[in-house]
Amino acid sequence: MIVDVNVNLSRWPFRRLPHDETSRLVKKLQQCGVSQAWAGSFDGVLHRDIADVNRRLSEDCRRHGDGLLLPVGSVNPSLPDWEEDVRRCAEDHRMKVIRLHPNYHGYGFDSDLCDQLLAEAQRFRLIVQVALKMEDVRTNHPLMVVPTVDATPLAALVKRHPNVPLIVMNNYGSVRGDAAAQLAEAGNVYFENSHAEQVGALEKLTKDVPLERLLFGSHFPFFNLEASLFKFRESALGGAITEAIQHKNAEELLGDR
Amino acid sequence: MDRRFFLEAATVASASSLLTSRQLLAELAPTNGDDIWDLHCHFSGVVGETPADRVEKIVEYADRMAIHRLIFFMGWPWSTAPKPDEFRRQNDQVLDALSKWGHRIFGFAYLNGHHPEESLAEIERCVAEGPMIGVKLWVARKCSEEALDPIIKRCGELQAAIYQHTWLKTQGNGPGESTPMDLAILAARHPNVPIICGHTGGDWTRGIRAVRAAKNVSIGIGGSEPTAGFVEMAVRELGAERVIYGSDAGGRSFSSQLAKVYGAEISEAGRRQILGGNLRRMLTPILRSKGVNV
Numbered sequence A: 001m002i003v004d005v006n007v008n009l010s011r012w013p014f015r016r017l018p019h020d021e022t023s024r025l026v027k028k029l030q031q032c033g034v035s036q037a038w039a040g041s042f043d044g045v046l047h048r049d050i051a052d053v054n055r056r057l058s059e060d061c062r063r064h065g066d067g068l069l070l071p072v073g074s075v076n077p078s079l080p081d082w083e084e085d086v087r088r089c090a091e092d093h094r095m096k097v098i099r100l101h102p103n104y105h106g107y108g109f110d111s112d113l114c115d116q117l118l119a120e121a122q123r124f125r126l127i128v129q130v131a132l133k134m135e136d137v138r139t140n141h142p143l144m145v146v147p148t149v150d151a152t153p154l155a156a157l158v159k160r161h162p163n164v165p166l167i168v169m170n171n172y173g174s175v176r177g178d179a180a181a182q183l184a185e186a187g188n189v190y191f192e193n194s195h196a197e198q199v200g201a202l203e204k205l206t207k208d209v210p211l212e213r214l215l216f217g218s219h220f221p222f223f224n225l226e227a228s229l230f231k232f233r234e235s236a237l238g239g240a241i242t243e244a245i246q247h248k249n250a251e252e253l254l255g256d257r
Numbered sequence B: 001m002d003r004r005f006f007l008e009a010a011t012v013a014s015a016s017s018l019l020t021s022r023q024l025l026a027e028l029a030p031t032n033g034d035d036i037w038d039l040h041c042h043f044s045g046v047v048g049e050t051p052a053d054r055v056e057k058i059v060e061y062a063d064r065m066a067i068h069r070l071i072f073f074m075g076w077p078w079s080t081a082p083k084p085d086e087f088r089r090q091n092d093q094v095l096d097a098l099s100k101w102g103h104r105i106f107g108f109a110y111l112n113g114h115h116p117e118e119s120l121a122e123i124e125r126c127v128a129e130g131p132m133i134g135v136k137l138w139v140a141r142k143c144s145e146e147a148l149d150p151i152i153k154r155c156g157e158l159q160a161a162i163y164q165h166t167w168l169k170t171q172g173n174g175p176g177e178s179t180p181m182d183l184a185i186l187a188a189r190h191p192n193v194p195i196i197c198g199h200t201g202g203d204w205t206r207g208i209r210a211v212r213a214a215k216n217v218s219i220g221i222g223g224s225e226p227t228a229g230f231v232e233m234a235v236r237e238l239g240a241e242r243v244i245y246g247s248d249a250g251g252r253s254f255s256s257q258l259a260k261v262y263g264a265e266i267s268e269a270g271r272r273q274i275l276g277g278n279l280r281r282m283l284t285p286i287l288r289s290k291g292v293n294v
């Protein structure tokens, strides 16, 4: 049983991916033992009609996978009347999780928008996911260079919103060891393992971050799903820790939402 | 995290769910049937006083992933443009590890194209007369420059592997950092010498195209994010026989890099070639000449 909190549907804008058809994606997730996938949409990164992105996503998640896909709405607070997107995610689509892309949407963790957004999230009891990046910036399309989100002001932000669960995603060295521990301490902050690197990556991650704040994430289908899975073989974690990361922590986080 | 908590937690785990998750990983994990050779390892990502100490830690992880042979190059700390004294010192670190690890690990000699004479002498010391079986060129000098020709020529004579780092950075490469296009220029001058295009340029969508026509070039797929579709495109455009697995461990995990191969929708025969067959074929002559049977 695995809960993968970091999956995307639809199309990556710059190339086709082997599993970017939802039916194929679902099949692969099932083959690999993923029992629930928190699925956002690649469309949420660039599309401005984000209300329609979320509507399509919600429909796709209903149509495919027999409840495997948990829709994760995209919110872009730089768009006019973004508050209505949050409301629709929560009330119309019954979403429990929303996803942010501050670097693609042009704001930082120290902006007022971010404070307003987290306040709205709390009002609707939403879990907030933040993608620090989508791809290695060195391989960005030359017409679209998008630096990784600066995570420095995140500690102050989560301190101001201690009740909003916030999942840091696609963290490749942006938040390291001590800083990750401090973030977990400062707020209700979680991390996923899609970008954990170095040999024995998970052994290191479990030393840095309290176990109850670690979730399974793959960044599939942009990444090969096997990358996150194999890490449990490379690190000797033991059954209970594996279970906590692979599904129990996520189940608890979702809880009665 | 408290270690004792881990242990206590482990003992109360439910037996049935434990079994399921173990079975799952066993199914997904590399099988022992694949003879995995890792093209690209460093003494990084672990702590240890000596190179052999660090290899011990890295091999522990490699064992879990069923990786059979590992190739190491460069020592520490990193030096992007090492003077001859410095690359000799780093190669001594590799030689030290090789002397203690039998044939589980192999080594490539780190060279600097800005010092062709001393690099040639280092090839004699480490490869012709020593146990190493290839060379590593990093970011000191663009590999398209003719000054590198004697190095390539000598490696060709020795049938030593040539690993040339390449990247294609949107923000621009470093001054001496080669692109796959630079490598294609070098390869055209040495059509009979096999050369490995390290990282496939990072942006593999362009890197694969850049070396496609240069039949003596293979690609190293390690040291980048496990982006899906990489190995499928490589097999489609180059053929599995020109694709070589490597990790860039310990800075990368074996998991993320093996996933590029195990996650790819390719034939089983292709997978075996990429995971070890190609590298073993390339290195067999020089290993035989050193009395190593593989």
Ligand SMILES: [Zn+2]
Residues within 6 Å of the ligand: B040, B042, B223, B248
């Ligand atoms: Zn390397």
